[in-house]
Amino acid sequence: MAASPFSDLNPPPRLIMGPGPVDADPRVLRAMSMPLLGQFDPAFTAYMNEVMALYRGVYQTKNKWTFLIDGTARAGIEALLVSLIAPGDRVLVPVFGRFGHLLTEIARRCGAEVHTIEAPWGQVLDPNRVEDSVRTVKPRLIACVHGDTSTTMAQPLEEIVRIGHRHDALVYTDATATLGGMDVAVDRWGVDAISAGLQKCMSGPPGSAPISFNERVASHINQRKHVEQGIKAEGAVEGNGPVIQSNYFDLAMLMDYWGESRLNHHTEATSMLYAARECARIVLEEGLAARVARHETASRAIVAGLKAMNLEIFGDPAHKMPNVTGIVIPAKVDGERVRHDLLHDFGIEIGTSFGPLKGKIWRIGTMGYGCQKRSVLICLNALEAVLRQQGYAATPGAGVDTALSEYRKAGA
């Protein structure tokens, strides 16, 4: 037998404190190593049903249609948009960062007539502006990101949903960066369709996208139901709307796969389902309110610590996501050098951003399993050290001392 040209996998130890992915909870990694099961094994279909029930808890919804799309977070986005949008539909996207542009781009590929309304990066949209646009555009769908990691801002959604419904539009939101870290109350807010990923506040690896949608959305999608010829049962009822332009992301067929009829579609990604199941169990065991509070405490601590190092926090503080913090890179500091030194001297990863913010800000994620007091303190300490190496004047220990005091105040 020939020796493998490559050594055993042995990833270097890291503290991943970028905007996601972040460190996975070891319980999730353990769950992923469990033996595979056949997709129609009753033990496996029971796990599928458990996943649906668990994510109803995480999303705070009674939506029957709450399940997983196999793929990273954008697979969930694409599945909902391609199944909801028929070519020519009018879609309004409020854009306040990179991921609003992503929704725009996906909606365009679905053949929508897309209208956008933009806020400068670092701010969110004024609901009155959104309502004015809705009046003019008359969209069938409003697609809005909840928390945009590229800018660290979170758009308050309740008002957007109210506006949408006042004007008879459906509202979809991308909660990839907020689920498991901020309050995401699908039924209370009335959001019609929502998607997320695992690799941020859900403490899992990328590769599975939990989604949820209500009956109004389901009935729109079922009007476009066309089942693959090779699995179609005799007398199957189909819709008369235009065919959904993706097979993999066809939610009409996926409802048949996850629903009682268990009509085969793709082969469910077994190990990712185990991961998603464990992520949701961990979130619900901790409790949604406790989890949100943990992220908010970390945010207060890290912001206070950074300010004590004379660093400027990026963006509108009233709309800052608690699970990611943007820092303006000070003049005369080489931002990429700082990230390099953090990684190579301390094994800590932090992020920069995209587009207009590339090289202008760093982003530190305090998400899910990675949102721990010790991580915050270690990261501040390391950041201070690498900054001082570049001649940046920070009072030694001020960042960590201040962050620690915030944690003490919160009793954490």
Ligand SMILES: Cc1ncc(COP(=O)(O)O)c(C=O)c1O
């Ligand atoms: C708000 C938001 N939406 C979508 C995505 C895309 O996720 P993925 O890379 O898992 O497809 C991300 C990833 O950073 C995100 O932060």
